[in-house]
Amino acid sequence: MIISSLSILLFMFLAHTTEDTMGVSSEDIMLQNIEVDQYSLPYFEPIFLDEGKVQLLMDRLEETIYKEPVNARFSANGQIMPEILGETLDRNQFQILFREHFYSNRNSNFEVPKKPIYPKVDRGLLKEISTKQLGTYTTFFRKNNAERAHNIALATEAINNYVLFPGETFSFNEIVGERTRERGYKRAPVIVRGELSEDIGGGICQVSSTLYNAVDINGIQIVERYAHSRNVPYVPKGRDATVSWWGPDFVFKNMYNAPILIRSVSVNGTMWVSIYSSDTAEYFTGK
Structure with a gap:
């Protein structure tokens, strides 16, 4: 396995549940330095990142975080049910934070960044x-x-x-x-x-x-x-x-x-x- 089972267990263990602004349960995932440090290239001084392993880590995180957005819709009694935002990994922000921690001596965790996914149909469009x-x-x-x-x-x-x-x-x-x-x-x-x-x-x-x-x-x-x-x-x-x-x-x-x-x-x-x-x-x- 390119990513050890230890790394998967680490970021899953450090997840905790919060409530977002839409009232939907959302998990925050924290990464520790011990997690970040293992992504250096083997056989080199720990100053180079193994980009393949980082990409695979992001794929796994995205799979864990992803929530599909839900369009606004009419209920059976004709009322408009509001849209629900989706969620995914913010890959650009994640790479910035990951590199900051990899190339620094920080002994702290960082929260895996997420971004909303907006549905194609919101309440305003549906009404129109x-x-x-x-x-x-x-x-x-x-x-x-x-x-x-x-x-x-x-x-x-x-x-x-x-x-x-x-x-x-x-x-x-x-x-x-x-x-x-x-x-x-x-x-x-x-x-x-x-x-x-x-x-x-x-x-x-x-x-x-x-x-x-x-x-x-x-x-x-x-x-x-x-x-x-x-x-x-x-x-x-x-x-x-x-x-x-x-x-x-x-x-x-x-x-x-x-x-x-x-x-x-x-x-x-x-x-x-x-x-x-x-x-x-x-x-x-x-x-």
Whole structure:
């Protein structure tokens, strides 16, 4: 091991918990001189740093410290839930402090520096892009088909509160993810080569089809869409969008000059998808 188990134990043992300004638990990590001193190059006087070991130490520290930021979002009752800052190692500041301690005779600890990671969507942006409805669509399903209703609810929640910035593309498969038993999806009816069958994630295509009808508006460019091999009951003929993890995807691009917000709900046999943006949103026409 390039970094000894002793060094890992040292900085983990010296961690203590504090509360940051967002009310989120955060760990401060202190390094002692005994930790810093072991990063000199072997077979030399202890005046040269082993940069490879320092980089590996920073990678380990970053892995320990990292907290992913959380975007602001609407709750089930329509209230805006504030964003949560993430956190990572401040690598530049760490290198400065590390070298100061390595090349000095200080007999003191130093706190490993961290810096915040800001989410892409904060409360202000979310409020701004939820003022103007650009499109909406509603479909219906049998709520007593518990497995299919469950799958629809999972996929609906996966796309809910998603913000697509100007010029970005939305991939249904990428955002919803693979439909597996481990991720909570259940076996339900699906259409395979024109025939009804059962598979994990049955019902997902109702979500993608509802989304397609909601975003099929000026300002949204449909990049990729495929129809089922037979008509489906929840949307008119030719208005469906089939998806499969190893097959068809539904992809569209935001051509507006502002982000768009996807709001989606599935409850009691009804699901709807609405698309919002700011009052000043305009789409690029190419003229």
